[in-house]
Amino acid sequence: MSDPRGGRPATSATSYPCGGCGARVEFAPGTNVLQCPYCGFRQEIRPSGQQIREIAIDELAALPRKPVGQLAPYTLVCQRCSARTETTATAGLCQFCGSPLVLDPNATGQIMPEGVLPFAVDHDGIRTSLGKWVSSRWFAPNSFKKVVSAESTKGTYVPHWTFDSETFSQYHGQRGEHYYVTQRDGNGNTRRVRRTRWYGVTGQVSRAFDDVLVPASLVLPVDHVDALGPWPLPEAQPYQPQYLAGYYALRYDVEPEHGLEEAKSRMSQVIREDCRRDIGGDAQRVERVNTNFTNVTFKLMLLPIWVATYMYAGKSWQILINGRTGEIQGERPWSKVKIALAVLVGLIALAILLLVFAKR
Structure with a gap:
């Protein structure tokens, strides 16, 4: 048709x-x-009788799908x-x-979702979370509280790629060990100064990663979406369209290949910390890490986010709410009057302290 x-x-x-x-x-x-x-x-x-599958990355090329740019x-x-x-x-x-x-x-024309984490926070829960969040924004204008409401939120399932991988890493670096020397200045005063001896080290670490999340949509700010975690992924259900009834669901615009590169970058940050712990000593330098990623699997998951977009002072602002935990990430305006008053109060307090010490 x-x-x-x-x-x-x-x-x-x-x-x-x-x-x-x-x-x-x-x-x-x-x-x-x-x-x-x-x-x-x-x-x-x-129950559908289906299970949430982990798909081997080697099977990606055989999956029927259209490139994102052609959709x-x-x-x-x-x-x-x-x-x-x-x-x-x-x-x-x-x-x-x-x-x-x-x-x-x-x-x-896209890869099928394997799982969905259904919404658990309803409008009453949103109202409670928003009330706490708005009231804690001390330097926001008072009128800001009147424009943010639970009724303006839109329940949206946001696609995420998850990746599993076993990793084996070999590293080169340096281990630092502190020691102290005594120094004497021109007046005959002495003080202890810390120095560090560095020793070249090599080693290896391994780690298995499970469900490394990468947002698969760029519609919402990735840093705010990331900050909504952690997500209770063990509570996810095998995908059924009924969970989406009455809500919005975004399609992914980040290909799984690009998601995998981002996942490897996130894994590498953890691996570097593993290397530091393995190096030991008082200080560490990680100069080079070579990592082998094996048994890589992936899947597409839909995670629940309440999205609130509101207008204030002629500008659009956005708030994201975790649909499972009520965690909030978002933007808010700043009150120049409140900030100026806070600065003024701080200056007055500082002046009083200076007068007190001056009279002693």
């Missing part, structure tokens, strides 16, 4: 009508059911009202009737 307006293939997206009132059901955070927000009808998500937006057809929605998301809401739309992963 093609979209007559643009010639782009149109795909029927799965919707979830309510068995009680005919409206719609959505995944209820912290449960294993789909629930109608109107009549309260609940429908259990039954066009999807045209989703709502099964409830037949409206068409053009989007790059793999799940969302019909812009006309509000029905959940979930695209069949087989129709995306």
Whole structure:
């Protein structure tokens, strides 16, 4: 089926009508059911019988997929009202009737998700987390608290690559051992000065890495997404589209090959610390590390993030909330008045202390 307006293939997206009132059901955070927000009808998500697989990196070339750069937006057809929605998301809401739309992963042209970590924090939990976060921003304008609300958040599943690998590393470096010498100045005073003797060392370390996470979407700031961790990945479920009902889901725009290079970089930082511990002594220099990565596996996971975007002082600000723990990372405005008052109070306090010491 093609979209007559643009010639782009149109795909029927799965919707979830309510068995009680005919409206719609959505995944209820912290449960294993789909629930109608109107009549309260609940429908259990039954186990699929599938398992979350680790895919050998050697199998990547054989997987059916299109390069990210060749993917066009999807045209989703709502099964409830037949409206068409053009989007790059793999799940969302019909812009006309509000029905959940979930695209069949087989129709995306991308690698299938292996697992999903369902939302556990609902709007009440968001409201609590946001209240604590906003009230702790001491130097934010008072009016800032009025524009941030749980109602403005959008539940979004963000794709992540996870990588496992066994590593064996050989390193070259130096071990430093401190010693002290006594020095005498021109006035006859002595003091102890620390010096370091350096010895060349070589060695080897090994480590097995499990589920090294790399964000697979660049839509949200990667540093903020990383800072939302750690994620309780053992609580993830084998992928089922029902968990996405009522939420948005981003498609990945970072190829797994690029994700693997980033994962190796993150592993290498840990390995260098392993080398330092292995070198021992009082100080360490790691000059060169050669690492062999073996038994590398990967998978695509969907992690839950509440995204709040709000306008303040003519600028757009964004807050991200971990959909499992309520951890918040985001931006906030600064109050010039509060900062100026704080500086003024500090200067007054410093002046008082100087007067006190001057009178002694």
